[in-house]
Every structure is written in structure tokens, then in C-alpha cells.
Amino acid sequence: MSSAALPLDEDRGPTMLGVFWAMAAVSTIMVSLRIYARHQIRGLGWDDLTILMAQVFFTLGCSLFTYMVMNGGGRHVYYLNTAQLLDAAEWSYISQCPIVLVYATAKASVSLLILRVIGPGSACRRTILIFIMISATIINVLIIPLTFVQCHPSRALWDSSIEGASCWPSYILMHYDYFLMAYNVFCDVVLALLPATFIYKLNMNRGRKVVLTATLSLGLLAAICGGIKIQYQEELALAQQADFTWVSYNIEMWAGAEAFLLIFCSCVPTLSPLWDRFVTKKLDSTYGRTPPKHSAGISRITPAESSLAKGPYLRVGQSRVEGTMTNIQAGSQTELQLINPPPERIHVLNVYKVDRGSDQEV
Template sequence: MATVAPGPDTNEAPTLIGLTAALHFVSLTTYGARMYTRSRPVLRLGWDDYFITAAVICDMVEWTLLMTSTGYGLGRHNFYLAPGSAMQAEKFLFISQPPFAWALAFTKISIACMLLRIQRSQGWMIFLYLMMVLQVLTAVTINTFQFSLCDPVAAIWDPSIPGAKCKPPIVGQISIYVTAAVTILTDVIFSLLPLTFIVRIQRAMREKIALSCIMGLGLIASFGSIFKTTLVKHYGVTGDTLRDGVGLSIWSVMEVQLA
């Protein structure tokens, strides 16, 4: 933690809350409209609907925990926070991360399930099932690493625990870069896959438009992932983790909403 005041005691939490709330309003409205049309006049939900519902649940858990962290000081300079408040902010910021990995994984599995309904060739199905497995393995790997950063885990937000052992920051950065590479790669793949068949498939125009929108949003999400990755090397360098966490949190939420 910095021993010299890093600047005035300002708070970037309102920006985080405002932007992420707006993104959630749009995504939840779209999700609600999707589920309504799939339920009327008869219920015709598919696996893609179930997985996107799981993604929404994980995302809301992650966002709720993130918003709780702002109540304790996320968005302010660590320097101005009481140790107890800073500890709680770090705690809720950390525990918001595991469900984020699953929100992203379930979103992409939902897209794969949707593509399976459109194309049923053997090679296509094998490829998409492998992509689903990759999403699960990526989420499991991210969670495993997150909970192995410190022994005990509580030392992540409370470094004063006697005998605690934590991995060097560079290890965490390398892990983030590797998982980000996988995330960006799958974003691009899912965005470009429809190009292989969208022109020739015999589907309603609204389905083709929906696929085109998914392609565009997927590419935007991949750019968001790239930008978020560039922020990692600056995170916590000066000990101002709760201030630095705002940018990463905004781009992480955007990544899930656009994926």
C-alpha cells in the first residue's frame, strides 16, 4: 500500500456501477425477450436457452458481489480506506471472480448449442462438442488457479495472516495472459464460424440477422478481452488495487455481456 497520498480521495465506483448497470439492463432485456418468444405460444426451450440461463445466473452472482465490493471501497484509493474496509472490498472483489469464469463458459456453450441446431454434420458436431469441453476446462483451470494463489485462500485479501504463502504477482499475470489468449481465440472462432454457412442455409431472415449480430458482438467482445489484458500489467503495481480494479472490472463485465 502506498505510504504517500496518491491524489485526492475520489471514487470511481459510480462509473463502474453506472456502466455495468446499463450493460445489464440491455442484456437482461434481451434475455427476457428471448425467453418470452421461446415460451409463447408453446414452450420450446433448447439447450442453448438453458445454458444462457445458467450464464445469466452466474453473471448476476458475480455482479452482485462486485457491487458489494464498491460499498466497502472498490473504486477508491487504498490509501484512504480503513484496513477493515479495504479487506472487505478485496474479499468481495476476489469472490466475484470465480462465477465470472462460468458465466463466460456457459455463454459460449450456449452459442455452440445454437450452432448445433443449425448444422448437424458429423465433423461440425465433433468440433463444437470439443469447443464446449474446452470452455469447461478453461473455467475449471481459472477457478483452480484463483483458489491456489495463496495458502490459505483468505490471505489474498488479508495478507496479515501468520504463515500465509502466496505466489509472486508475475505468476498470476502469466495465468491471466494464457487464459485471456484462450478466451480471445474462442471469441474469434465463434464469431467467424457462421461465415462458413450463413449465406447458403435455408433459414428465416430473422435467424440470419441474429447470427450476424452474434458474430459482430463476439468480435467486439474479443477486442474488449484484448484491451482488458493490457491493463493486467498495471494492476496493483503501486499497491492501489481497489482503484486499479475498476478498469478490469468494467471490461470483464463488458466481455460477458457481449460474448
């Protein structure tokens, strides 16, 4: 290309880093709040562990993208020397690995979260969730070894000057990339819409059902990002031997946005206890726990060190358990709130108010 036809020496790397690290900061805050909320209700589970892993992978991916940008990522190849070109190409491939792992672990986290909500029932939905969790993990993880074994030696993937190197036909990985991106979009859509098929059956008020359905459906945003990313895949394939450091900007940005939204959206539904505690001023100590089987039985909760002569009765199942109650004076009534939930999984359906001077069971 003649010097007169060269594009301007622009650098989109700083923009990329600013966006990536801003997303990393927000997702870190969201995951931290999620872990705190679950710890407060003693409800930490495998879905929290997997989303924590996803956050670690995302932060690692941001770090690798930073190194790529420092070596010319986001600039036109015409203004990079040979060493910068090789480093930018190499780290472009390497930095994709943790982002792909975010897709796998975040989908596993969402699947595990929904499994906790539906409990032991609905075998069909459980089968769908387990299938998505396993298949998405395998398909996403598989792209990593396939990427680096397509050329022998692997360095020939970004260094075409190596003599005697052999590589697979480019269409093999390109077709797998399209399949991978389409399958991720499909999984995101299923995970976003599946909760709407059973939440309306849960024993909670209508407003709570609407909010829970909406928050669990936020994964559609990640699906949209995945769909947009597909259109840039062909553009990137055509630029592999041309201005790849510049053209890869679009797909890398959308890939990062998809990973971020998977983490962010999966955390939103789990923050309900914090919202209830600090905004609506009530604590739902059972949110996120596996719901118990419905029962007409009544269990007695005996308050420890309570000023009430007799403990209140809550419809919680068939087991007799003890918990610590606090008495909050509200005019002529006392609102009872379970502060320290017992080890057993208790499903509190309502918070009752009783007259302070009455010993009558409610």
C-alpha cells in the same frame, strides 16, 4: 507517500455500479425476450438454459461487485482503513468467480445454438464446437480453485499480515490469467466467424442469410472487450501491493462488459421470431429448430375446422401431420399461416397464398 503527493479522494465505485446494473437490466430483458420467443415456437433448448444460467451468474456478479464498492472498491487505498482494504480485496477476488462462469456458460450457449442451426451434418464443424464448449468451460472454471489455493491459508491472498502463510510465485497465476484471456478471445472469434462458413448453404433468401450471419458474428464485440482487458492485466499485477482498489477499476469494467456482450450478442439471433411477428408481421415457426434432412417428398397438412374444402399442401418433408390453420382474408386471396405447429419438427419453406374459391392443390 507524503500527503502532498496523494491523489484526490475520488470514488469511481458509483460509476461502476451504474454501468454494471444497467448492463444487468438490459441483459435480463434480452434473455427474457429470448425465452419468450423460443417458448412461442416451442423451441426451448439447452442453449436457452445455459444462457439463462449465464444471466444468473452475471446478476450474482453485479451483486458481489456492489458489496465490494460499498467497502471501498473504486477508491484510492490511501483513504481506506484496514478493515475496508481487506474487505475490498477479498470481495474483489470473490466477485470475479461468477463473471468467469458467465464466460463459460455463454460460450457453451453460443456453441449449442450454432449446433442447432447446422443440424446433424458437418462433422468437422460439430467437432470444433464441441471442443470449444468443453475446453472453454474447463479452462474458465479452473481459474476459480487455482486462485484460492495459491495461498495457504486462502485469506493470505488479500491479507499479507498473516504470519506463516505461504503462496505460490505470483507469475504462475499471472501466466494462467494471460492464457485464459487469450483463449477466451480466440473462442469468441471462432464462434463469431464459423457460422459464415455454412449459412450461405441454408435454404433461405439472401437477406435472411446476411442478417443471420451478422447477428451470429456479434460475438466479435466480446472478443474486442477481451483483447482490451488483456492490456490492463499487467497494470493490475503491478498494483497488487499498491493502489489496487483504484487500478482494478479498468479491468473489472472491461470484464463486466465482456460478460454482458456475450449474453446480449448470443440472444440477438434468437429474437428473429419476435421481429417477424411484430415487425414484418409473419411468424417463422421453425426458426431455431434442428433443420430436417432435405427431401423431395410432399406432406399434406389437414386444417382443423378450416373453411377450405381441401387442405393446402406444403413442402415439409415425408411425414403426414396435422396442424391448425388460420385464414386471413387479403383481397381475393387467403394467406395461410401455421399457428399451432405440430409436435413433429416441420421445416416450412414457404407460406403459400391460394384462391379462396379454389380447391386446387398448391
